[in-house]
Amino acid sequence: MKLSAEQIEICRKIISSQIKYQETLEEVLDHVISAIEGMPESNETIMTLTEQVIDRDFGGKNNLKAMEKEREKVLLKALYRKQKIYFLEHFKFPLISFTLLLALTSYLTVDTYINRKVFLIALDIFSFSPVLLLCFKSFGIQLSGSKKSIKIAPLLQVSYLSIAMFNIFNFVPKLFYNDNYKFLIRTNTAVLSVITVFFVVYTISFIKLYREEIKMKLA
Structure with a gap:
């Protein structure tokens, strides 16, 4: 599935609320976009999909903070x-x-x-x-x-x-x-x-x- 500019911006805001630094934001955002676009079409909201990728690939928001x-x-x-x-x-x-x-x-x-x-x-x-x-x-x-x-x-x-x-x-x-x-x-x-x-x-x-x-x- 291809993400629109609006959906990418939603992803950015979700990730931005969970991390502290610009470098982490860019890295995680690129990964999340690629992961979601590699998924089959879904009825899930972009917010849910973003959280799923973060939980699956990064171990959740707490692990993101520990990584930083x-x-x-x-x-x-x-x-x-x-x-x-x-x-x-x-x-x-x-x-x-x-x-x-x-x-x-x-x-x-x-x-x-x-x-x-x-x-x-x-x-x-x-x-x-x-x-x-x-x-x-x-x-x-x-x-x-x-x-x-x-x-x-x-x-x-x-x-x-x-x-x-x-x-x-x-x-x-x-x-x-x-x-x-x-x-x-x-x-x-x-x-x-x-x-x-x-x-x-x-x-x-x-x-x-x-x-x-x-x-x-x-x-």
Whole structure:
């Protein structure tokens, strides 16, 4: 039996109410349409047929949700591995030259040509930019009326590392000194250069990961 555009839309709404992510919606919808169109003509409603296929081939809506959670875990591990690879590439030829230049530039310019507070504001921007990038993307997806990608939540977890490191540098030293102690303000220039390299390289690596996993595939 051949499904009409109206029937396909009914299928989409039924499946959409049972799952969380756009990728799952597209995969299950394609499967359900193919399964129903492969059936002989029936007096059953499209709603009943859709539910039958979901129960038979996916184990019901609860199993669909469990499948999504499992895919999230697998995807998170894969994204962490990719981020690590992209990050470490900056410490190998040929990108090591960029990393060394970045370290040297930050070492020579901070406190000499750039006020340290201004420098740290730039560092703030780098540490929070991965999360902000994903927030803007999520907002755009919501405006479009689509379901969010399964990749958004795992990517957010990957992006939180830069914020976590920034908080460590800001707040952990206060446990050993006092509440007014500001590590990034008082630390020597060499240490600050190393910290700068971490945040800049991590952000660049994350943007590469983002473009590969989200922007190019969901645009």
